[in-house]
Amino acid sequence: MAESIEIPDCHYPKEPILVSPITPTPTHTLYLSNLDDQKFLRFTSKYLYVFRKSIAVETLAASLSRVLVEYYPLAGRVRAGAGNDGEKLEVDCNGEGALLVEAHVDLTADRFLQGGRKPNRSWRKLLYRVEEQSFVDTPPLVIQVTRLSCGGMILCTAINHCVCDAIAAAQFLQAWGLFTSKPDAHLPMNAFHDRSILKPREPLRIEFSHPEFSSPPPQENLSDFILSQPLAPVSVTFTGAQVLRLKKQCEPSVKCTSFEVLAWHIWRSWIKALEPPPSLRTKLLFSMSVRKKLEPELPNGYFGNGFIMACAETSVEELISSNSNCAIFKSLQEAKNRVDDGYVRSMIDLLEERRVKPDMSSTLVISPLTKVGFEELDFGEGKPLHMGYLVSEIYCLLLPVVGDLNAFTMLMSVPQGIAERFHQYCTEDLDDAKNVDAEN
CATH class of the missing domain: 3.30.559.10 (Chloramphenicol acetyltransferase-like domain)
Incomplete structure (x- = not known):
């Protein structure tokens, strides 16, 4: 198996910025369904892209500010809800903003791709580390744009999995790309944020065995x-x-x-x-x-x-x-x-x-x-x-x-x-x- 490339240290020419929606967005508490805030989903999905040509960070920030009007929960903050001993999470849609940071690294796109695409610990340099106390305190969207020495860029996004799944994340990223390439474009699809359609029933009716959650005998463990x-x-x-x-x-x-x-x-x-x-x-x-x-x-x-x-x-x-x-x-x-x-x-x-x-x-x-x-x-x-x-x-x-x-x-x-x-x-x-x- 090929070894993956070691990423050199990144240089950060500027401090990270918070990108807020360009116009006011709804300020409310967004209910997260039981499919959203499962304990095993309490992490960020870290997607990585390599592009031949880079885009100015100012341009990306401007289009991000526009797309966050539609996808405003990503500009809010996940928090523990009242009651249930803080077990239930929710989103405070406060428009605080997504975290965006620019970095430079002495690396070419071709070298990155030729060196192996299996991540190692040095790859973590490609995503800005937020020094927060917990998963809940971290902004639901963190982005690092790393400029490469060849003129290309590596884009890494960390998206809170409790806020959205892969289908929704791809929907957001494509909308961001569209607003970047065509600032006057109209989105082909609007985001739907109401999760109440997935609220539990009253009374609760557990009608199946759900083997995905059942525990095996103690000796059966890998x-x-x-x-x-x-x-x-x-x-x-x-x-x-x-x-x-x-x-x-x-x-x-x-x-x-x-x-x-x-x-x-x-x-x-x-x-x-x-x-x-x-x-x-x-x-x-x-x-x-x-x-x-x-x-x-x-x-x-x-x-x-x-x-x-x-x-x-x-x-x-x-x-x-x-x-x-x-x-x-x-x-x-x-x-x-x-x-x-x-x-x-x-x-x-x-x-x-x-x-x-x-x-x-x-x-x-x-x-x-x-x-x-x-x-x-x-x-x-x-x-x-x-x-x-x-x-x-x-x-x-x-x-x-x-x-x-x-x-x-x-x-x-x-x-x-x-x-x-x-x-x-x-x-x-x-x-x-x-x-x-x-x-x-």
């Missing part, structure tokens, strides 16, 4: 091992031809999507690399949009978290068996088909009754960030050379490949001792193998 040693990032890019080859491992009678077959392949490779006992029960949680699953559907432009974690479950023995491929595909499809209006409402009610977290004991979490438009961001000087994530986590990200709608890049961190083995399992028996890892 998380202790996963967290017992340093983590190492693994990045694999799957071409469209390789995804097609994976699909051919399933019977013709079982039609599976590219996501389903990649989820199965990554889950299986992860388990094989970890080598747990065959009898262990393992889960796959994958984020799934419910925008079109609810009755009524969430409005177009819904700016919040409109997804849940669907859950498939099996034994290690069945997952790694070559005779069980189709059964695993079917279990993934059943997990998706289980998600309807009743299931989502039941989960919202469960989260109201108990502030439960997903079971992570022997679980792989996959979050697909493809097909939502992240790679379409354009500030007027062309689409990005690369779109990715600033950090690598123990959950799996499926990222878009700029210029190739059929390809997927997987990024996740695993225990250092199994990183090479996990990479090998992900890439074995695939044709065009020399292109599998983005930087081999």
Whole structure:
């Protein structure tokens, strides 16, 4: 596996600035739904873009000020609500502003891309660190624009996940790009901020078992091992031809999507690399949009978290068996088909009754960030050379490949001792193998 590049120290010519909406915006407390403020979502999503040509920070600040009129919760502050011992979060829509900082670094876009796209700790220099006491005290939108020595730029955005999900974040970023390239443009879609459509029912009705939250027997646990040693990032890019080859491992009678077959392949490779006992029960949680699953559907432009974690479950023995491929595909499809209006409402009610977290004991979490438009961001000087994530986590990200709608890049961190083995399992028996890892 290729090593990723070490980022030199950044130079900050100016102090960070707060960018507020250019015109007055509603001042109120925004309710966050139970899908928004789940404890496992209390982090910022750190998106990274590499552009061939830079845009003046003054221009970006001006367009950001305009787009924050529409997306004003990002200019507010997340806070603990009254009651519930501060467990419930809300957004104080006060127009305080998003944090924007300019930096310079002695690095070219080509060097960054050639040096490997797997994050390491030095990449954190590309996002300004806010010295606050807690996650709640940090502005929900922090942006660093890093000018490169070649005239390009790296743009990093940290967006509070409790405020919005990936679909909504991509919607905001595209709107920002549009206002930058065409200041007089009209947005093709307005943001919808009211989360009351996702309030719990009265009385609460928990009508499903929700295996994503159920706890296993005490002895069934991989998380202790996963967290017992340093983590190492693994990045694999799957071409469209390789995804097609994976699909051919399933019977013709079982039609599976590219996501389903990649989820199965990554889950299986992860388990094989970890080598747990065959009898262990393992889960796959994958984020799934419910925008079109609810009755009524969430409005177009819904700016919040409109997804849940669907859950498939099996034994290690069945997952790694070559005779069980189709059964695993079917279990993934059943997990998706289980998600309807009743299931989502039941989960919202469960989260109201108990502030439960997903079971992570022997679980792989996959979050697909493809097909939502992240790679379409354009500030007027062309689409990005690369779109990715600033950090690598123990959950799996499926990222878009700029210029190739059929390809997927997987990024996740695993225990250092199994990183090479996990990479090998992900890439074995695939044709065009020399292109599998983005930087081999």
